[in-house]
Amino acid sequence: MSTIRRSEATDAGGIRAGHRRALEALHRAGGPFAVSDAAGLLGLDEPHTRRLLAYLARRGWLARVRRGLYTPVPLDANVPGQWSEDPWLAATVAFAPCYIGGWSALEHWGLTEQLFRTLLVFTTRRLRHRTQALQAASVRLKVVRPDKLFGTVAVWRHQTRVAVSDASRTIIDALDDPSVGGGMRHVATAVAEYFGSEEHRNDALLVEYGDRVGNRAVFKRLGYLLESLKVLAPDLLAECRKRRSAGLSVFDPGVEGKGRIVKRWGLRVNVDLSDVETWS
Secondary structure (H helix, E strand, O other), X not given: OOOOOOOOOEOOOOOEHHHHHHHHHHHHHOOOEEHHHHHHHHOOOHHHHHHHHHHXXXXXXXXXXXOXXXXXXXXXXXXXXXXXXXXXXXXXXXXXXXXXOHHHHHHHOOOOOOOOOEEEEEEOOOOOOOEEEEOOEEEEEEEXXXXXXXXXXXXXXXXXXXXXXXXXXXXXXXXXXXXXXXXXXXXXXXXXXXHOOOOOOXXXXXXXXXXXXXXXXXXXXXXXXXXXXXXXXXHHHHHHHHOOOOOOEEOOOOOOOOOEEEHHHOEEEOOOOOOOOOOO
């Protein structure tokens, strides 16, 4: 595409013809997109592209998702200045390589009725701040190694595929770090839902994912929950027993208080689950 000149005439729509061509190209490509992506698409250098995108954003044709990241505003948006991109799409570009997980995946798979205002994203990017804003959306980041990007499926958000942890990986992630599942009491409820679901339950996959995550406390927590929630899964329970690590693990590391010790699981249970509905 030829360079866009400031001297080009303004067309009937109130936007210069060259700017309109650039905007049409960006709309066809879809968003969100980084400055470097737009520069390659438009055939411009990055400084020129950065100024162009900022100009189009000021005019309401684009929305600034975060610094250096923009997305086209739909032409039928009622209030362009208040329009926001789907946070799942924005996060997928902003924090790639990544996947949507934790409590956000629990919501997606119907394993919780609780609504969380913050999007949970697992990313391999080392970022200074673990809570960030994408337009009006708040995002919490969980940093993982590249070899931990497994157990995901692609789901469609508008015309874009977004990676989200499958139901089994979501449960294992929450057992590995209960904070990403909203705390162990909430995780226990999600586990009960998971085992009551013919669609999602996959005992063998839980074992496989637990092994790949590499934290044996996962099996201690899972085994204890299977017993506490009265889940009928003798083979899975046996696999959990075989994989118990030595020493004492904490049921929910994010909760203060010592709690009682359950020796058969090597677990300090510092969360009361007496009022959590059982599976049976």
